[in-house]
Every structure is written in structure tokens, then in C-alpha cells.
Amino acid sequence: MKKLFTLGLTLILSVGAVNSQVRKTWDFTTFSDETKENLNADVAGPQNWIMSKEVDGVITEWKDNKKLSGKIMANGIPIKELEGLEIGTAGLSKNNNMLVRAKGFRMSRAKMELILPKLAPGQTVTLRAQSANATATGRGFVAGNGNLEYISGPEGGICLGNKLEGAAPEQDGNYTLVWKVVGEGEDSVDVKLRVVGGGCDIVLVQIDEGDNPADDRVKIAYLYDSETTNPDNDVVTTAIFPELVEKMGGVKITPIDINAGNADLANVTSDSLQTYSVVVLSDLIPATNPYVSTIKSAIAFVPMLNLTPGLYPAWGYGNVAEGASGSVLVGEAARGSKLFLSSDVAVGSYVGEDGMLSLVSEGNVLGYTAEPGSYFYNDSIIAKTGDINAIHAHNIDRNAYMMIPYAPNVAPDENVIDVFINAVEMLNDTKVAVSKASKATISEEYHHKYTTVSLKSSTKRSNIYYTLDGSEPTTESTLYTEPFDLKESLVVKALVVADGYYNADVVEKTITINELAGAPTISLSKESGKTTVTLIPANEGDVIKYNYMGSTDSMRCSNYVEPIVLTKHATITFFTAEGNGKLQSEPVSQFVDIDDEVVRIDVVSSFNANKEDWSLAGASPSYYIGKNPYSFYDIDNPVGEDAEGNLIYNPMYKATYHNPGKGWAFKTYGQMALWQSTSIGHNPGDFNGYNPQTAEDDDDRVSNYFVSFSSVETDPNGAKDPYSACLYTTEAIQGPFDVVGFIGGYNTEVALYVATDTIDADKVGSDKWQLIGNMSSGTIKGNGDNGKDGSSRIWRKTLLSYEGTDKVFVKVAAAATSGNVLDVLILNHGEKSEEYVTGIEDVMNGSDAAGDVVRTMVYSINGTQLSGTAKGINIVKEVYANGVVKTRKVVVK
Template sequence: MVVQAQSRKTWDFLNNGFSAATITALQTDMEQNGTGGYWRDWEKDVSTANTGTWFNASTVSGTASTHADGVATPIPELKDLNFQSVKGKGLVLVNDYSQSENDGSPNKQYPYGTHFIWLNGSKLSFTFKAAAGDTLHMGIESHKNTEARGVNISVNGTTIAADYGQSVPIFFNDVKWTLIQATDGSDSVTVKVTSSNGCHIYYIIVGEGDAPTVKAASKIAYVFNSGNGYDRDADYAHAFISGSSDLFTTTAVDVNNKTITADSLEKFDAVVISPYIDAADACVSTLKSIIAYEPVLNLNASLYEPWGYGKAVTTIQQTATIVNANNKFFTNATANGLDTSTGALNILSAGGITGVNLSPYFAGDDTLAVVDNAVAVHEHNANRNAYMFLPYDKQNMASIDADAMSVILPTALSLVADTKTAVTNTPASTVSQVYKNKETLVVLKDGNKSATIYYTTDGTDPSDKSNVYTDTLKFMEPVTIKAIAKADGYLMSDTAIVDIAIKTQAPAPEFTINEGADTSVVTLTDADPSLTIYYNYTGSTDATKSAVYSAPLKVTTPVTVTAFAEGGSYIQSETASKNVTIQNIDKTLRYDVLAHFDANSVDWNHGSTSTAYFFSWGKTARSCYDTTQSPDVNGVYPFVPDEEISDSLWTIKSKGQVVDWENTTPTAVVGDGT
């Protein structure tokens, strides 16, 4: 049976996660389009950002894509999944999610894995093509470890039951279905996956899945110095790397009496800094310059001090303590045969590990293992041209634990090499102005949240020696701001040039009110007759939600008129408001005792069953009583003092009743309006 419509059978997020190229594309999308565009790495606000860990999407219909320079590029890991108008934040791509211990999970960890897609809500769905009669396997767990959540599967519109496993579980389940035949006899069917509520999907495998992709060997530069009595036969690091010919094509780069440049290393997928580089070697500054711009695996603690990035620390320990066992390095190493069950990382069989103390440049890194008070393994820029340190110094090379090194070194190097990413410019900064009366506030922002912004106001071109932007700038005179931005691992941005203007606030309108028995007349004027006066009855300061004043207003019911003026080079005036009364109309139009509320939905909310109510003095009945006072003889506390809130057309008072505010601008007419 040949099914032309099905081009993919395996989506394995659990083991493969999302590539460095995909993470970079998602970050570039955010940098160019803002977090209000297509993707963002935070949930409620920017303070909750999880850079490189997970990304949630705006509404996704069809193919999930990233967007850069106006071009949509499908995300490779989601190829051939057709999303059905998944709501904003409904699709979340999760990479290196943190885990915690949980005995309910099959692997005692929740979440079960660190890489998955998260359908964040109910009735979210996607489809894909498959062969009729084939099998379907999915790894599923709930996003809430106290509630069963998962997926339902339908084939050409018909819901099917699982052969085994729980499709709506709490903890991870491997679930299998058999796809039914198409009623029209077609070889191909459409499979629809629909969430019951928020859940994680770790993999989707149709039939036997796709044939494994054979990855090309990574091109590795092994940088060493053959001087000072170097013995190639004693360099076990080079032996293990060059011996992994299925993984790496290794080029030995000897710096003895030679000069290397950053450009000469750019052609490699990763650079290994061997233990056989001395702190005084001429190449040390070049090796520093490629960090964050090329994938680097450093085996040499002695270089931290000349780099200004820390200092080597000698210990007497042969093993390091694993502090982040869920990091991809350890999960991959464990899969490759390294025993990490004891929480110890074997480095040496004798002697002492040389770790490092880190400077601020590396302070925010993931520390993966420690030894005494030093860092034994750490990772920098994990998803983009990553840097990793492993403690294999030349003094202890003869005492290395060869069995452990044979797994640790290739695993780390493969991980680092996979993050090779083209170096691009930092996004240009944006300059926004907030005009006040005779002063302007200026905010500089950059699409890369880790970027440092440099600026000038004297007309000179900015550099990394210019003023560093830290907070809102205030100007009382016109200036020209020039700004550049630089993020670690990126080139300098283009220069943003913005002229800062200083504006004067328009004079506020003035009211003249002639109150009448049945009609009151409101006249609005302004000290500058060239300005446009806007007015409304809602208290708005938005010109688009206001009317342009052109003639005196005739008011027949009590109301509050709000007015403001703008035009020319002025900024909008302050608002002016007046309560307008009618002599023959009492302000009290209607009483409703909310504690005995009996108005119907037709009168109060256009017949809608959704709520439209007003003000809250408390969330529970407890707030009706004043517990700071003494109770009576029956133990009952007194009601809270009277509360009141008023608008021009109504007043709400409470003597202890709980009243909730939801809609501050109701539009329904109450009853017959009398």
C-alpha cells in the first residue's frame, strides 16, 4: 500500500526536542515581530520569560511557522501537523523544561520528560495524514498532576478508542490506537488529535515510524600546542574524539609557533580547547573571542583567569556531584551508557579535579556539576553556539576515568556541535517617546532582552564605550538620540536615530452650563480657538471614543460631560469634567436591593447569560462583617460600615452585601429606562 499524502510518520519531541536552529528562529521571530506578534517566551508578563525553554504561539492555523523578514518558515519539528485555529497560547513548544520528583510518574519525575508540545486548553486540535489500518502510538500526560487530561483521536471524523494505555491520563502513558479503514476505501485517512484539556504530547509515531536520520559527522577543530613536550599518545581527549569517527571528523589545529584567527575556526561545527594550551599562548585571546560565536568545548581550566572569566581551583576529589541531572547533557550521557544513578560524575581515578570559580560573565550559566566549592561542569548559551567546560586538565590526563570519559566527551561535544548557528546582528533598538508638558520621556528597548543598549545625545555615533541605557530618559530640550545594541553571541546592531521633540500641553476646555427645568445647555470653549475639542459621557480620554464638539450640547438627563482638546504641535490637554443636572429630574432614578436581586437578564444584559455586574467590597461573605469590633451576645459581628460608589447616573450602596464589579461600561438599558 502506498500513501502519497503521508510524508511523515514520526514526531519525537521527547528524544529530539527542538533544534538550536529552531530555537534561534523562534527568538529571531520575537526580536523582529515583538512578543505580541507570533511567538513569545513568557506567559503573563516579560518577568516570567523562560528564554530558550518554551515558546507559546499566537493563534496557529495550518502549519506552525516562524516569521523573519516577512517570510514564514515552517518549523521542521512540526512538519505535516495541521493545526486547527489553535487559540493564542494554546500551542506551547517546550525545550528543557524543569522536572521535580513525583512517585506517580513512571520515571518518578514530573513532567515525564523535558521536551514536548503542550496543548494549553481544551478542544485544541491538529490533524495529519496516515495509512488506513496502521497503528498510532502517542506519549501523553496531563499538564496538571492532580487531574486527568489528554487527547481524543478521530479518524475521518469517527472517534476511535485506544487499544491500550490511557489517552486521558494524569501521568505519562504510552497509548496505542489502530486506525480504522476509510469508508470510501481510500488508502489514506485524516487523523485528528483533540485535547480534553491542557496536556503534554511527547511523541507521535505512525506504524513503524520513519527510518532514523543518519547525521553527518560534525567537523571538529582540536586546538592544542605541540610544544613543551607534548605527547600525542598521552592525550586521551584527542584519542576519544578522533576515535569517534562516526560522530566527528577531527582536524588537529597546532598553535605551536603559529597564529590562528577566529575566521579560520568558523568553518568548523565546534572547537575543542584542549588541556594542552598554556595561559601564555598567543592563541588565548582568539579562543576567548569565539565564545558564544562558535560552539566550544573547553577542557582547560587554566584559561579562565587570563580570559577574565574566573579562576582555576584545584581539589582533591576524583568525582564531581551532579546538580542538574535533568540537563540534556546528562540525559544523553545516560542514554549512551553513563551511570549517573548515584549522582556522582566520575572524572579521575586518582589525583584531584581542577574546577573553576566563575566571573560575572558566566554567572548566569547552568551549573551541571560541582566539586567542593568549585564548578566542575557548566554550560553557556545552551541553545545557540553553546560553550561547555569539562574538567580534564593535562596534569591529570594519565589518571582519567577512561570508561566515563569515553561517554562524557563525545556526548558533550555532540551536544555543543548541534548548536552551531549563523551569527547575526542584534536587532536595532526601538526608541519611544512619551510627551509631557514641556518634557519628553524616552524609552529604549531591544528585541533581544539580554542586549546592552548604548546611546549618545551629542550627535556622535555610539559605540560600546558610550552611555549604557538603564532606565527611562527625561529631556527638557530637543535632542537627537543615536542608539546601538549588542547581545552576547550577536554582532552589533544597526544604529537607531530618532529626533526627540519637546511639546507643550494644550489648554483644557472650559465649561459654561445653563441649567434648565427640562434641558441644560453645555458650551465648551478653549483658550486656543484653533484646537479641536472632544467630548464624551463615559470619562474616556481617547479621541476615537469621543465626539468632536461643534455646537452647544443640549442635555435632557443628568450626566457627566468629559472634554479635552488637542491639535497642532500640542499634546492632548488635561481632561475637564462637569456633572450636568436637570432641575425637574431627581438624580435617583431607580432603586434595586442587590441582596434581593430579582431583575432579569433581558433587562440587565441584553438577554445574555454572562454576568455584567459592578462593584466588590469583598470576595466572600466574611467581608460583610467587621471582625475588628466585638461580637454581640450571640457571637455575631456587626456589619461593615456603609460603602458607596457613584457615577453620574447611578449610586451603589452596601450595608454588608457582597457586590462584585465586572463590567465598568454597561450598555444595556435598565427596565424601561424610567
């Protein structure tokens, strides 16, 4: 030991004083339940705010739906986390200017202004923020008027996206920017901060040192009983804490005597212990100490290191058990943990190659046993002494608890001092402010004359307790384990309880019981190569909705108006729409197979205009050649003059390529080409977004990006294709195959070509590019944008087949004025197609099965191999030891 260290026995208590000054700290790392409730109420009511993100039915992000400025409110009530700040009118768009997030407040538009309270010259303003785009190069904050001088932070106030080379944000991804108020005298002046470049997420705004100037030292409370412990010669205070102070630096240690005779003990509560970074429990606290129950109530609410299991029987969490030696066996998974590293890098880990760690120099290690179902029973066991649990951790990621035992009044091995110090450091890293668990969400799934109720909470490792009799739920109420059915209207009340959180507010909901409309029925008429699907209403006048995605959302459906002819197998889901006082019917799903169908479901090549490959270095949507077709002209060879004597030149047809190396490339000879990021929806026929035209077009494989390019222009020499913008495969594809294209735009067509040799096919006048057909977006009637009789957003799915047996290159080029290509898939008859099973009846190949199942494969109804059964229809293929293969349908509801 390097030195002795004696702690005074003064009980240190802190009393929070009321700050009468103007607010100086705005912390956006958390938003209160009150704010979230007001935002949710606004979403449902006046809709100044709308949902931006939802997780398991719980809204986690909100964005403004109107041009909000001044004091920012939700549901008519000021957002308290923003009180004292205002948003200026500059830079605002119609909506989506702000975003309230789980950890941060986003100002989404360049030139937006954040207005602070008036400040006096000499005061400072600190902002902690980061770019909302991890690859953006020019986003940040600058002074919004001449009253601020930038004194500290990234150059120019620019917060480089944290994925960029040269970005140097702090550990949590944020930058700290500091300004000083300039001027003379004591008069307060207006202060503004302005967004530059685009959206930024703010986690902190602070004036001077804030409302409560931070004491950034690690605050450790050491709890001991003066009847059994003398800090002047206690192992913890004389051996461990001096090393801890030397290693960690800024540490404030507060000894707290919890002896029953301490008159000030009443002021030390579970809540007051939460003000510390870590609480350390002496190894000599007797189980009879009356304060033991208070310590128990603080577990999981403040990081805690306990040096003895002697308190476990009093807590009801286990029993003390003595090991057979002074060493413990560290589990394999924990041997590389920081917990066991020496402060001397040369020493490395204190755990031996055999996994053993010496804890005490004489005597045996004390451990504990825990009964099944008890508080510590499922804890992470870090080390054992024989069969007895020794070192363990509880709630390790949030205000963790750890027990590292050693025998009372016995000096620990020298290596253990480092282990204790490491434990304090690790526990300190888990310190978080205690909050309420997230409230339960109560969801209803309606059936005919009964309702299925589901309860959820976004808080990890939480339990939900509920009642149906109107009483307030407690931990003695029914524990929710799975959805339950109610046949009568009752009030469900639910309480979320989670270790390390305060109990959530109780929520309640009156469950309604409804009648559902009658479900339609289906009739199939098969011919070679096609099946006609007829949907029959349960009652005359019923509106039938259908889709091929297994959805029960009426917005993701088309209306059934006439029999549907399918030429490819599919699963159709259909139901009766809500109406006549009844909710929509139960959905019906039917697999439809096609006699003599050539099945091609193996993807051998695909084009996806993803941002990484096709948005060149963050370029704007207009790129490649720009907005003017034929930018290149043969200026060395004029072909004549016009009436005014101006020389006339022919297009030079200079090729520009872009090849990301992913199997598809782009080429243009001067035609305009665009890349665009969209937000794909799945509401057939909805002209307000990028949606499929019909349910037949809907497909989850469509991505949120597309490339648009114009067609070839007429040339004086008659040269057309190949002098056109196009997408093409960089490798030949073995035929035969199908090509599925997702094409968007108003009345656009994309031509599909194949060629065995692109060099010859690309020569002027060559006819070696074979036209397979056109993939069209169609002329769409409806409320189009820009006054058109249609929409440039609606997209369609088209399938064309190449039946040749050659290996060919594939090209798509605009056939009309332009072509918007979202995705292209090339599918052949490969392994998945071979394993595809038509129909839904059980199929057995060969004789009776014998022996064990040696291989099980699960497929979706469309032939995609799955890791396990999924909701809906699954095809399960089992191979038996004697080679017999059984295939069966499994329906998961």
C-alpha cells in the first residue's frame, strides 16, 4: 500500500436550494411523461404534432405538423422542457421543422432560429448538439445576431456527421459549442442561435454554469456501522479508497454512519442515496442494523457495491454460505472482463490460466445461495467458490448492483484492491437517473362478439399487472403473460413494474365488444397456366378488400370489383370492409396455385438504387449529366448553318458511366438522369405518396430510391438505340428467366432488352439488342400532382419473361419520355424453385417414412426459405432417415 488514508466521520448531506433566477439549463436527453401525453393528445386532437416514429404501438418521436414558432406548445400546453426558449419565424417550412425524440430536440431546417432569454454581456451560452445526418458536412449552429461571439467548439460551429472522416464528436456523438455575449454595460441583449446547413439534434442548452453548477467528481457514499467498523483502521478506508482516489482522480467520498444511534440518520433515505454515483457497503454491517431495509430499497436505483453476503438473509434474498478456500473460480465469459485487470498494464489480468482468483490471504471466501424465483436467483454469476455463488451482478446495465465478498477483518490480497476499484468504475458507468417505467399500452383485436386484449410496455424486463374489476392493480394482481379474450365490455387497468424504475402510472381502457361483418368466400377456376379467382360477398352490397401481402389493413388493399386472373401462384388475403354498423370481417387467406406454372423465384440479379451506391458522394438528386439532354456536341465538325449564320453541330454521344460494382451499371449519352430518395408506401391507389397502383403491384421488395432517365432523342443521322440512357447488367444472365420491374411515374414506359454481346449490340445501327417488351407505369386516372391527370408517384409491378437459353445481358431504357426505375429483379428456376411446393395438401414422396427426421426446411408460400415458421401459411419439408420426404402445410395464426 502506497499510503494511509483516514476519512472524517462527518455525515455529508446536500439540500437542494430553490433557484429564483431565470432558467439556465435545458436538458433534452429525456422528455417527461407529461410532455409525451400532451404530444399524444395533440396527435389525436388538433394535430399541431403528428407521429414520426412508433415502436410496439408506442409513439417515440413526434414532428410538428404546422409552422410552429414562438413558445412551443403541445395540446395547448407549453412543452416544459422548452419553456424559456422560443423558435423564430425564420427558416420554417409548412411542417416538419422540429422533432421531439427520445434523446434530443431536433431543429430540422437551415436558417431556423433558437431564441434565448435576454442575457448580459459576459455571460456564456453552451450548446451540445450533433448533425441529424451522419454523413453531412456543413451542419451546425452560428450566432443569430451580433450579440454573440463564438469562443469554443468545432470550427465555424459545424458539427460534422459522425461517420465522416475527420469528425471528432465527443463520446456520446455530440459536439460542445460555446458563445460569449458581447457588449458594454449591464443591459441585457437579445440572443439567437441559427441553424446552418440542415437538421441538428440538440441535447443541452445552458447559460453560464447552468441552474445547478455541476460537481463532476465521482461521488461515493460509504455506509458503515460505527459499532462494528472503525474507519481509522478499516480495510476499505485505509487500503482501497486511497488507491481509488489516486487512480480515478476526481472522487468525493462521503462516509455515512448508519448506526442506530446516529441522530442524523433519518435524513438519509433511499432517495438521498440516489444522489451518489456509487454506494459502497462495508463488510461489517450487521444484519440486525435497522437501516438494512433502507439499503435494500435502494438496490437498482443507485449503483451499489456490497462487500459481504451477510445482509442477504435479512433482505430475504438468499443465505450466507462459506466456501472451502480463499479463492474463487471466475467463469470463462468473465475472465477477460475489465473487473480483473491490474492497474499495471504489464501484469494484465489477475485471473490465472486456470480461471482462479485469490480474494483473501487467510480464511475462506463467503458466498451465498438463492432460492428459485428470488431476487438474485437469475443474476449473472461472475465467480464461484466450489458450488457456492461468490461474485455476482444484478441489473448490470442500469444502476447495477455487485457483490464481491471477503472475510471481515482480514486484509484482502493485494490484487483484490484493483478488483474493488475496477468494480467502482464499472458501477459508476451504469449510473442513470431513475425514471418511471413506460406506461402500458392496451391494444384491442376485434373478433365477432369478443375482443382479444394485448398489453405491452417498451421498458425492458418489465412485468405488467392488470385488473378487470375496476380496482387499482398492484404486484398482487394478475400478471400478464399473453393476450386474453373478453366477451363483455370491461375496464382493463394495467400497471408496469420494472426493476430499477419507479412504477409506471396506471392506465385503463374500456374494452368494446363488436360484431364483425360476414367474411367473403372464394371460388377458384383453374385452366392451364392461369387461375381465375372469384370473391363472393357474404351479403349483397358488401365491399370486399384484398391484397397479396397478408395484410389486414384496408389501406393496403384494393377493392374487389371483378374476377381476378392470376398467372403466377400467390396467397390472396381478403375480407369484408367495415360498414352497416359492423367492423371489417375476419380476414381469409387462400393460397392460389397455377396448373402447369413455370416457377421462377430464385433471385439471380437485382438492381436497387440504394443511397450508398447511387447517391454520388451525397450529391443532389439531379446528377450524371444534369438537367439538359445532350450536353456534349461534336464542335469540331459542324454540319451546316442556320438562317442566321449560326453553326449547327450534331450530338457527340459521349458516354458517361456509373458502375457501383454490384452487378448493374448506368450509362447515358447526354440524357438527363436523376437519383432520388423517396418514402415508399403501400396503400394501393393513394396518390398522396409513392404507393402501388393496385394490390397486384404491392410488394415489400420495393426500396425507397429510384433512378430516372430520359429516352433517346431523334438524331439527324437516324441513330437511336443504343444512344440512350440505360441501366444494364455487367454480367450475362443464363436464360430462361423472368424480369420483374417496379416502374414509377405518370404514363412512363421502360423498355427491356437482351443481347448476347454488348460490344456488337452497342454499335451504331446494330439490331442485336432484342426487345422483350415494355414495362409501363400506365396512365393513371386520379388527382395527380402539378395538374396532371395522374400521378408521378404511383408505381406498378411488371413481369416479362425471356425464354431463350443463351446467356444474355439485360438492359432497361426509357421507351417513352422518361423512365423511373425503382427496382429490377431477375428470377430463374433454381434451387428454391425446385423445392417450391404447389398446393396446400400434404405431399409424400416415395413409400412410408421411417427413422428420425434428419433435416427440416421451412418455406413461405412464395418459396422463400425461412429460419422457422412465421405468421401465415408455411410449407414445412421434412427429410426422414430412409430418404422419404414429407411436405405439409402449417398455418400460424
